[in-house]
Amino acid sequence: MNSLTVSLDSVLEITDEQFFQLCQKNSDLRFERNAQGDITIMAPEGGDTGMHSLSLGADLVIWNRRKKLGVAFGSSTGFKLPNGANRSPDAAWIVKERWEALTPEQREKFPPICPDFVIELMSPSDSLKTTQAKMQEYQDNGTRLGWLINRKDRQVEIYRIGKEVEILRSPISLSGEDVLPEFVLNLESIW
Template identity: 50%
Template sequence: MIALNLGPTVQLTDQVFAQLCQQNPDLRLERTVQGELIAMSPAGSATGARNADLLGQLWQWNQQTRLGVAFDSSAGFTLPNGAIRSPDAAWIERSRWERLSPEQQRQFAPLCPDFVLELKSPSDELSTLQAKLEEYRDNGAQLGWLIDPDAGRVYCYRPGQPMELWERPDTLSGDPILPNLVMDFTAIWG
């Protein structure tokens, strides 16, 4: 991950950021609330496989329940604080998604997902990802999971509650935000 501080002379507006993303489709870019441009390196193959497993479970649950919309890591969201973030996986309750105009849905949707998941890769700094999960929580996420496969830990973030830490759980429940979702983590630790 590379953070570029563009300084006070370059304003990274929503339009400029969108143009940068369109002109560089192979890059994963985010904008912090401070206006820094974050360029993230591609995930390693093992991380990509783990992320596909987790996203697949979220997608399958959502297909069965039809309660919302699931997103992969290529989706960006404009948080209420102005940051534009792309979690590794996300989910938005259907009525919240449907309140957005088609134009808002096509761009970086102006809301924070209800559920966010970040999967730490070897190149990520844990403290940076923890701050990102706190940012999601502070901007309206109802549930956030930060998964550190190397340490065998899952950090759970919920509004108004201290962060919870689980050591190598086999499964985790998404209740009540994701009713009846039980995500299997055994492949993550294997």
């Protein structure tokens, strides 16, 4: 199943609150919204992708529990980016001080913050071009480190602020670098 994007520009403007309510009333569906207000209904993950996505997120959570440097999020969390888009990466992490600077009301809905770190794990139905654009959007909005994992082509694209995208072919592991100190993601089971 592919995702479906509905263009609403010049027809209907949906407020942040209305978008949140749309997502709440249709909790069986996953929505994202781009900076232009177009809404994408995301296809659900298949079993294989869902299993690997959860495993990646679990590794991030385990590291975070040990280091206590921030807050980790799963694929169901929507973030309101500075450019106005609402995005839900497969896994995300935010530095503790930045998260704690948000009000309880901001944390309750779609937090108005761009994650410091994101992972996107491509599903067979995902478009590489669309997912690369999403990764660039994260970076443009402040994500310091992002990993686009493409299991089909056995490659990882690494996004860093102010640097060209680095492409690795069949890496065994990835380093969290200075964003996630001492975090190493083992990819052997992913391939």
